[in-house]
Amino acid sequence: EIRLGVSVSATGPAAFLGDPEAKTIEMLVEQLNEKGGINGEKVALTLYDDGGDPNKARTFATRLIEDDEVVAIIGGSTTGTTMSILSVAEGEGIPFISLAGAISIIDPVREYVFKTPHTDRMACEKIFTDMQAQGISKVGMISGTDGFGASMQAQCKEVAGDYGVEIVADETYGPQDADMTPQLTRIRNTDGVQAVLNPGFGQGPAIVTRNVAQLGFDVPLYQSHGVASNAFIELAGADSAEGLRLPGTALLIADSLSEDDPQYEVVTSYTKAFKAAYNQEVSTFGGYAHDAFALMADAISRADDAEDPEAIRDALEKTSGFVGTTGTYSFSPEDHLGLDLSAFRMLEVKDGGWQPVE
Amino acid sequence: MLTVEGLRSRYGRIEVLHGLDLKVSQGEIVTVVGANGAGKTTLLKCLSGTQPASDGTIVFRGQSLTAVPSHKRLKLGLAQSPEGRQIFTNLSVEENLRLGAFLFADDQVDRDMADAFAMFPILKEKRNLAAGGLSGGQQQMLAIARALMGRPHCLLLDEPSMGLAPLLVAQIFDVVKSLKARDVTVLLVEQNAFGALKIADRGYVMETGRITISGPAADLIADPRIREAYLGL
Amino acid sequence: MDALLQFLFSGLTVGAVYALVALGFTIIYNASDVVNFAQGEFVMLGGMITVFAFDAGVPLPLAAVVAILVTAAIGVALNKLAIEPARGAPVVSLIIITIGASILIRGATQLVFDKQLHRFPAFSGDDPIRVLGATILPQSLWVIGGALAVFVGLWVFFTRTLTGKAVLATANNRIAAQLVGINTGWIMTLSFGLSAAIGAFAGVLVTPITLVSYDVGVALALKGFAAAMLGGMGNPKGALVGGLLLGCLEAMTAGYVSSQYKEAVAFIVILAVLFVMPRGLFGAKTTERV
Amino acid sequence: MSLLQVSGLGISFGGVKAVEDVSFAVAPGEIVSVIGPNGAGKTTLFNMISGIYLPGRGSVSLDGTDVTGVPPHRLAEMGLSRTFQNLQIFQEMTVLDNVLAGYHLSERGSVWADLLSLPGMRRRAARARAGAHQLLKRVRLDDKADQIAGNLSYGALKRLEIARALALEPRILLLDEPAAGCNAVETEEIDHLIAELSASGIAILLVEHDMKLVMRISNHIVVLDHGEKIAEGEPSTVSRDPAVIAAYLGTQEEEQADADG
Amino acid sequence: MAGRGKWISLAVLALLIGLLPLVFPSGYYFRVGALIFVNALSVIGLVILIGYAGQISLGHAGFAGIGAYACALAPEHLGLHPLLSLVLGAGISAAMAALIGKPILRLKGYYLAVATLGFGILVSMILTNERALTGGPDGMNVADPGLRSLLRDMGWRLSGGEFWYGISGLVLLVGAWLALNLFDSPSGRAMRALHGSEVAAATVGVDVARQKLRAFVISAVYASVAGSLLALQNGYITPDVAGFLHSVEMVTMAVLGGVGSVLGATLGAAILTLLPQVLTVFAEYEQLVLGLVMVLVMIFLPQGLLPSIARRLKGRDA
């Protein structure tokens, strides 16, 4: 029996992230065990819900390691919870794959810490690349004050210059705000704004999208991977969302993926299974958990000793060319993320659905 | 009209009424006197239902009150002017009186209110003020007037003369007497034992949760034990 | 100028949401001196139940009625099962009960329904109404109208009806209320039922704008509470004015100062108001003399 | 020299004058009673003297110092203590703790001493405790010392308030209807208590509707009606004053006769 | 008599802290124990404020936030030792409490609640928005105080969990001792008096405003120290520590345990800290059960766990 520990934010303000993550991992463990587990050993999953509270996350990490005696941990839906788990895992020498975005998780590289999501910086870079291609150089940004939004806001501001993009307006909104027209009016009244960028998750981006339409503010709207799901289009309204762009993963366009796409296999099987199990659309975040689990399972299967955290870590670090829903991972001692920008695809809402931008 | 038998009541573990018998007939004025802490207020609270009886029976106009919640007792005709006045401090004087007649929505409410104002003109003067701003004595008047608004068959008065000026004390006793003429029965708890016994038909003396002496009021006034212990004569 | 108007529209929309929550607080508060921190949950329930009934094919108006009735029943149950049994407990205990109840309702909602965001169509479409260069959604007018309607209803209830007075009397002095023949238990039931219904009604109105999920209640309750205190607790006028004012404050700050600190400005204004008027703008003075 | 001097005191509530231009003085050891119909302004007068209301007009001076508008806790430090018509008991505290609270001024020290439980604090607290037990005995509540005050009967609470007020070891004591809710015999005890206090040099300002008590023990009586002083003087003069009889006393011959008989 | 109660309370607490480790099956229990102690510490502060002085606060997490971030920021920016930072945080919290307490404490009941709530939100908003300084919502690292390595050099090897268990337990004991002293002192009585009737308290010479402020400042210091300890042992801190939910959690702990006593505070902290750990077996039902437990405790033990239980036991004896 291989003991695997998970602590995600299945409830609380980050439930958007943690809920699909928890569901995904539970589903995958079941699938795996049905198939006989890893090298004949079943996976025993211990999953905790830290509610997005870093303090609880640290306690659960301690519990996973000291009490449940797991050999590896996946989790940390938010940067805050990840940082809490990270120090415990690092201290006790347990491999840990984080599901959070911040670049600081793997930069500098820590011995036992890996992560599957793109960094926020990469999302920004992807967006700005697209903007640059569209000839957009002045952008109004409006971001949520939650961890996700704030982190992206900071990263985007840092890298914008590299792409010849200037952030001329920088507004925020609270995670539970109901109307963003004042902020958007400010952006609209800023000289030369050519596009609006809205990093965030939850209801905020849906409301922003509606408000942009309400104001008749006719510039391209960019969202982040935080809302990459079909449900988002429904919430924002297909009309309001039409033409909006964001950097997403192959998951969202599973239907239109060509069969020779390297990700076709993994993406379709995951989306189908998830839909079947929970009658719910997959999200990017569930995809991160999917990849984390798949990577971990793969590493354990390759490890010299499936019970030895050290061996699992080593195997993990040797992962190369592993295809996940998010992209293709190759870890190395210098890189514990192992994704590059190519993993992101620029998507656009067309006729009420997601389409890849050519 | 009102028969109490073997009434016991307790606060938590401490019993303060130890099996009390008491009877009030139709149209009578009956007074209960006793020292501080004897249990007079507790007795009245049991009658109005704001304090549970742990044992014994209370029968009012042929009906046992044991299972009747306090808000329904007024409907049966039992009203109380409680100790500490218990007025609605945040509501106006008029609203207090109107709520006294909460059960009624007829023309008589206005007439009753006019009567109350006639009885205590100061209340009329202050009708729109928050009752909490009234002076102690004014609040006492309001409590009595409010109880009368409920058109009781039987009125329970807990120290109605407390805090009232001498002129008004006399007036309150007159009012009680006049109630008798209107066939309203009165159970009167008073520290002004002398005044109370003078207008009462009968009286009870209470000591630490028990009735120790009872009889016609005139006899009680003459009783040396009572003269010494309660009348200070 | 059109910006100012836009900010005002935004402020009124958001403010009306706050006002509706704040108005929901008034009845229970007036009956029992308890601020029911589960009020936000009623709003959430109103939205969620409507969503699921609507998705199940029930026509929207009917779905809304169902949601309001079910929520009112939950409010009554909350009173019967949690508040009444704890009668006589200190007010802090009652507050903790309402907080516990709100966690419970949230947990149950998440089980019965789900953790996703939801929305149903706006009553009168999504085409913005243009006024002098600013825009407002028809649904905002519904929300503002709803807040005004609830306000008028409550105002009449508390100033013109005997039952309304009985509610006030119950909070002011429960024993005395019983002595004048008020069935205080029934008054409490009524208050919780009404409060919950108002909350659910708010949820029905605001969901097309704010979206709904099982956990939107906390933030709503918080803002509604702040609004109610700004206006003065217990007074419908205070709830309405407090809500609208808070909404406008936030919108103006977001528009003219900084969106990051708009809540901060709002709270600073609340503190300033309370400093001058310790019972809010319209708060009733309690008159206890010594 | 008078201990308490009230000059031209007045206050209005919502335009209505509750007290208007009231002046009088109280000397050490003297018992001055304020009487008048309900709503005459007696309690309001007390509230102004004891710093609970800020007087609208006029001044209060204690020992020659102007103390108008001085907050109650400062007045307490200067030796002024009072009881309330609407009982102000610390309901949830024990009877003993209620009285101990009255010892606050002599008991208190620095907050550090309290936090660290320094010996000085403990000594002061022990002294207060001993004093409190004495006082409870004096008002016959010693057997109830450890009961929760809220559970006492009305009359007992009345006495508890007096004990608490005495704990301050005041130089002037304001009593608002101390005998309300007490029967004739209990009233007599209060009568004795007040007499004792005044004999020990404490100035007493008394509001009371029990005229037997007032007439018996007062050195001086001030009569208020509609907030204004309508008469003042010795008990015998005041009780014969026609204005006072009309406004307040009424004709009590009948009852008086009965009682005497 | 009261004096004996104090020593009994302390002894019970000390025994619990000292003996529990004997039955701990794993290091995880030390972690939970330490959390309970830290929470209990801030709850004791609230007991002083709510239970004694009768003033509600829905913003005390703000002080915990100040304490926590002092330990995160001061070592980095001022080069202060983490422990001195704790003291600095307590000082700032006390000063803040004194500053805002003056105007705020004139308010009563819910108005005070909303004002303190506003304060808490302001603090957490600053911590969230001033990203450059605080790392924003994602939080920031807290330097290790280095005490453990010091102990190790002295030949005393402790795991992180054990170490913080000990430290938190010790601080809790000190906090409890101070609070118990206060309860049984003139200040404590004055606080309870103003709780009962401000007017009467004033007329017996209690400077009501000052006494309230005292309670507020003291409780702020408790919260601040607790926040600091939390930051130090977690090594990482986010603005959640100052958030509204944390404030509510603190009040809930206080009320659940019984708002009048130190042991009650500890019990309340223990229950609310343990519940989520126990409820993990219910996963889906966690929130539901948590809410249910809160409601049921309050219904059946309206005075809070400890006082209500004590009352029942007493009732049975007699």
Ligand SMILES: Nc1ncnc2c1ncn2[C@@H]1O[C@H](COP(=O)(O)OP(=O)(O)OP(=O)(O)O)[C@@H](O)[C@H]1O
């Ligand atoms: N709420 C309570 N809890 C516990 N004991 C109480 C409570 N109320 C009254 N008691 C006790 O019950 C006894 C009777 O009190 P009660 O108030 O009935 O006396 P009373 O005759 O009305 O006295 P008074 O003349 O002073 O008003 C007293 O010993 C009192 O201490």
Ligand SMILES: Nc1ncnc2c1ncn2[C@@H]1O[C@H](COP(=O)(O)OP(=O)(O)OP(=O)(O)O)[C@@H](O)[C@H]1O
């Ligand atoms: N806070 C207040 N608000 C409004 N009116 C007040 C207030 N305080 C006193 N009054 C009014 O002032 C007048 C004097 O009241 P006060 O209580 O002083 O009378 P009192 O002489 O003590 O009467 P009693 O003998 O009935 O106690 C009353 O008419 C009362 O209504």
Ligand SMILES: [Mg+2]
């Ligand atoms: Mg009585």
Ligand SMILES: [Mg+2]
């Ligand atoms: Mg008076």
